[in-house]
Amino acid sequence: MQTDERLQEGIAAHRKGDLETAQDIYLEILNKDPEHADGLHFLGLLHFDAGRADSAIDLIQKSLENDERNTSALNNLGNILKIVGEPKAAFAAYVRAVELDSRHEEAWKNINVLLRASGDYDEILTIMSEIVRLDPDNPNAWHTYGLALMFTGSKEEASDAFEKSLRFDDPKAPQALWRARVLSALGRPDLSKIHLENIVAADPENKAAHYHLSAVRGDDLQHAPEDYVKTHFDKFSDSFDEVLEGLGYRAPELVAEDVVALAGQKTEPFPDVVDLGCGTGLCGPLISDHCGKLTGVDLSRGMMEKAAQLNVYDFLVEGELVSFLSSDLPTRFDLAVCVDTLCYIGNLRPFMKALAGALKPGGILVASVEHLVDDSGPEFRVDASGRYAHTPDYIRKSTEEASLIYKTDRQEVLRKELGQEVQGLIFQIQKPEAN
Missing domain, CATH: 1.25.40.10 (Tetratricopeptide repeat domain)
Incomplete structure (x- = not known):
């Protein structure tokens, strides 16, 4: 049997998860030809799958010494280097791949993910200007x-x-x-x-x-369409946490800081807490120690499946926020948190009205919104990102119209986007105590 045919048998076994058979075939090929580039490449991938990242890198680098134009090996080397925490070396491997094959789709995607981390924009600008030429x-x-x-x-x-x-x-x-x-x-x-x-x-x-x-x-858009939000976050759920980490996303921590401060004024945890728009559960673990029962609500099933894996939510409910808050709830809430969710609602009045019915007397909402600094125009505005920003005066007004108390707010940077800081507000609302 020809070496190439034997290699394909090894790759087929590898893809099926039969690492032992695949390894035997790769080693058989390398015993006949120790410098066989593809044999070294795929044995390296097998070592990585078996948890041996260091030897995987060595094998793929040796493969590239014998076939330096193998763009698949370069891309795979970059993937492994990225996973083991060497982003600059990974970036260099991806760039070399597109220098050799300017239409290598996967390498381009990987370059874009690591571009900000690489920091060496002068070099990449020089390379890109030559490639587009x-x-x-x-x-x-x-x-x-x-x-x-x-x-x-x-x-x-x-x-x-x-x-x-x-x-x-x-x-x-x-x-x-x-x-x-x-x-x-x-x-x-x-x-x-x-x-x-x-x-x-x-x-x-x-x-x-x-x-x-x-x-x-x-x-004139009052809110983002429900089916848009659901579809967007279902598609985004697998990469959501990684992408936000790259944006320096701080909103969950900022909201949690307020919750911890409020909890410090109590002798017992908040009995019933709801995380409105819980997403993948970024806020849940930060506040769970201060919750008796924690319910998460989100429109995206994909996001909630990620949140369920954290084992911090007692209940997870798939649904739209206003509909959930307006429903026949089994309990009202002592505390609600809402992190980066109101940015998909322009007109906050229906939300505030529903919230007033869902909080217990004395119940508190801690939430984040994007800050519309220019208060000379509309009270809320949707931008090119599809997210809304609100003025503090509008939030206060819609709060008070729902017979709630606007307690505090503070300005914070929520994240970075397109190289710019996104300004936000962390605010608290309280339902009046019962007479």
Whole structure:
């Protein structure tokens, strides 16, 4: 049997999880040819699957010494280096892969994930400018070039790069919607609108594109459509925590700080607590020590499945917040937390009214919102990201209209997005004590 055929048998066994058979075949090949590049490459992957990362890296590097143009091996080496905590070395492997094959989709995706962590924008800008010169209709190269330009503060040049990536790519491409939204955030709503219209025309069922097009046009939107939020976060659930970590996301910790301070004023935990828009459960573990029973509510089943794995929620409920709060609840709540969820609701009045009915007398809400600093215009506004920002006066007004007490607020940076700090408010609301 030819070596290539034998290698394919080993790969097939490897994919089925039969590591012993796969290893025997890889070693058989390497006994005949110790320098066999693919044999070394796949044995390295097997070692990694068996928990031997160091030897996996050594084997794949040796494979590349024998076949330095193997872009799959470079990409896999980058993946392993990233997992073991060597992002700069991983980034270098991915960059080398696209230098050899400018259409290597997976390597481009990995570069974009690690671009901010690499920090060496001058080098990547030099590489990207050469790649787009040699391959001028490469949407992935223009996308990465745009990211690097954006991170260095070159907004106009970044807009041009993202516009080219949209022009040369399929409007149904996974990154198309993100690029179109970024154009608006970079000050080009005209181009954003054109490309969002192209995306909607190519994919009329794309609810997210319809919503963001409405936002860019300035349509009167009271809240994000329920099916958009559900679909968006179901798709996002697997990578949600990792992505937010890369954004320096602080909202759960900031809300939890207030909860801990409130708990310090009590001798017992809050008996009944609800985490409104619990997502993957980022806030739950931070407050669970101060909760008698903790209920999580979210619209996304995918997110709740992640939250369930934490084993900190006593109950998890799939549903929309206002509908949940307005329902025939088995108990009212002593404490509610709402982290980065009200940013998908513009008009807060229905939420506040429902909250008033769901809190016990003296019950408290601790929540975060994005801060609309300009109070000379509308009281709330949706931006290109599809999230709403609110003025403090509007939050206070909608609170008091629901016969609730607006207790405190403070300004904080919630995260970074597109290289800019996102300003937010952490605020507390209380239901009056019973007479």
